Amino acid sequence: MEIRDRIIELRRVKGSELVPNPRNFRKHPERQRSGLRTLVAKIGFAGAELVRILPDGGLMLIDGHLRADEFKNSVLPVLVTDLDEDEANALLATFDSLGGMAEIDVALYKELSSMVKNSFDEFEDVLEDIGDFYDVPLDEGAQPEAPEAQIDRADELLKVWQVERGQLWVIPSKSGKGVHRLLCGDSTNADDVARVMAGERADICFTSPPYNMGENAQTDGYLGKGNKSKYTSVNADNLDDNSYFDLLRMFTQNAINHCEYVFVNIQMLAKNKFVFIDYLHEFKKHVVDVAIWNKAQAQPALAENIFTSAFEFILCFTEDEFPSRAIRTAQFDRGMLRNVYESGNGSRNEFADMHAATFPVEFVSWGINNFSNKDSGVYDPFLGSGTTLVACEQTGRLGRGIELAEKYCAVILQRLADMGLQPELVS
Numbered sequence: 145m146e147i148r149d150r151i152i153e154l155r156r157v158k159g160s161e162l163v164p165n166p167r168n169f170r171k172h173p174e175r176q177r178s179g180l181r182t183l184v185a186k187i188g189f190a191g192a193e194l195v196r197i198l199p200d201g202g203l204m205l206i207d208g209h210l211r212a213d214e215f216k217n218s219v220l221p222v223l224v225t226d227l228d229e230d231e232a233n234a235l236l237a238t239f240d241s242l243g244g245m246a247e248i249d250v251a252l253y254k255e256l257s258s259m260v261k262n263s264f265d266e267f268e269d270v271l272e273d274i275g276d277f278y279d280v281p282l283d284e285g286a287q288p289e290a291p292e293a294q295i296d297r298a299d300e301l302l303k304v305w306q307v308e309r310g311q312l313w314v315i316p317s318k319s320g321k322g323v324h325r326l327l328c329g330d331s332t333n334a335d336d337v338a339r340v341m342a343g344e345r346a347d348i349c350f351t352s353p354p355y356n357m358g359e360n361a362q363t364d365g366y367l368g369k370g371n372k373s374k375y376t377s378v379n380a381d382n383l384d385d386n387s388y389f390d391l392l393r394m395f396t397q398n399a400i401n402h403c404e405y406v407f408v409n410i411q412m413l414a415k416n417k418f419v420f421i422d423y424l425h426e427f428k429k430h431v432v433d434v435a436i437w438n439k440a441q442a443q444p445a446l447a448e449n450i451f452t453s454a455f456e457f458i459l460c461f462t463e464d465e466f467p468s469r470a471i472r473t474a475q476f477d478r479g480m481l482r483n484v485y486e487s488g489n490g491s492r493n494e495f496a497d498m499h500a501a502t503f504p505v506e507f508v509s510w511g512i513n514n515f516s517n518k519d520s521g522v523y524d525p526f527l528g529s530g531t532t533l534v535a536c537e538q539t540g541r542l543g544r545g546i547e548l549a550e551k552y553c554a555v556i557l558q559r560l561a562d563m564g565l566q567p568e569l570v571s
């Protein structure tokens with residue numbers, strides 16, 4: 145196939161002389177504009193505007209509106225094409241959009257970004273903005289490495305930390321903003337939640353409750369001595385439907401009472417699917433939105449004729465009835481966050497071997513960075529291996545969390561101690 149070359153010539157034209165395309169549908173937020181200014185100031189123009197010739201000889205933009213607008217008084221390189229209006233429309237609709245569909249190799253992108261940062265200090269903010277756009281935090285290098293949860297040593301760690309039900313631990317954050325709080329308790333219990341929140345209202349709750357996966361789940365249960373609540377029975381992952389519904393209802397109501405927004409990561413499985421739907425129905429007037437966690441690594445279904453579960457829900461609730469989809473605490477610019485969180489390869493933590501519903505740290509950091517203010521607390525009623533507290537420390541938030549099982553609390557305390565933090569037993 146012969147491919148036509150549609151470029152007639154390269155001209156140099158003042159930005160203000162180029163005619164904006166009335167069908168240009170792209171809008172340019174300030175951080176895109178400031179990124180472009182930084183780039184051009186340092187590197188100069190190393191790309192060209194794309195235009196077609198109008199009947200009166202004017203040059204109408206197809207691509208490069210932002211450059212033309214930002215640099216009205218500069219002379220820009222301009223590629224003049226022989227495209228007609230229909231062809232120009234086709235390019236306008238697809239040119240940038242196709243480019244934006246490219247997927248990224250996270251490791252290569254991080255490596256490239258850090259090379260560029262080393263060469264040019266002034267690109268730091270731009271690269272961080274682009275990292276946000278791709279959901280790839282680039283400042284990880286500055287963070288202490290997130291230590292693995294030592295689940296396999298849970299019994300041993302329990303002897304070290306001597307955790308008992310009802311204990312409240314504080315863990316001073318390296319940010320100097322205050323302390324993280326961990327309660328060995330029951331998040332369906334309003335008093336326990338009030339105790340760990342200590343009168344604060346957090347921007348977000350970010351959590352993953354037990355999925356009630358049933359007897360076959362790879363879990364050793366959540367044993368707590370002297371438990372009063374029926375939800376603290378030996379295996380909270382194998383409750384009857386009524387008890388599981390109550391667990392979801394009570395923890396959610398408690399979280400809504402103490403947080404602006406409650407993000408619940410949950411998967412619909414054979415054993416929980418009816419309760420899951422009842423749960424949505426119960427809180428239907430409080431649903432803000434629903435997003436999806438698209439998992440790069442999905443475990444193939446174990447039985448015949450069943451979808452491989454490659455995504456999980458991220459439900460968002462709030463206290464108001466009939467809330468808008470706008471999330472007041474959102475930290476991202478308009479149009480900058482998709483409602484599909486894509487996890488990279490290797491996004492799992494060791495606790496995943498014990499329970500399929502564990503968080504990769506970067507998933508929680510994604511939620512925290514996008515939906516909570518830097519000075520806000522973040523609440524997790526089902527801490528498990530403590531990923532949310534780790535992510536809070538890394539993102540400069542203060543974490544408040546509850547875990548029922550003493551031995552998992554011990555795992556959490558050790559994990560935080562491995563980050564160089566010093567947990568203190570309060571009461």
Ligand SMILES: C[S@@+](CC[C@H](N)C(=O)[O-])C[C@H]1O[C@@H](n2cnc3c(N)ncnc32)[C@H](O)[C@@H]1O
Nearest residue numbers: 330331366501502503526527528529531547548
């Ligand atoms: C799905 S895991 C959470 C995993 C966690 N997101 C992580 O990254 O490790 C659920 C946890 O909730 C705990 N749990 C179950 N019922 C609870 C309750 N009523 N209150 C507090 N924690 C509870 C279990 O012991 C388990 O560790």
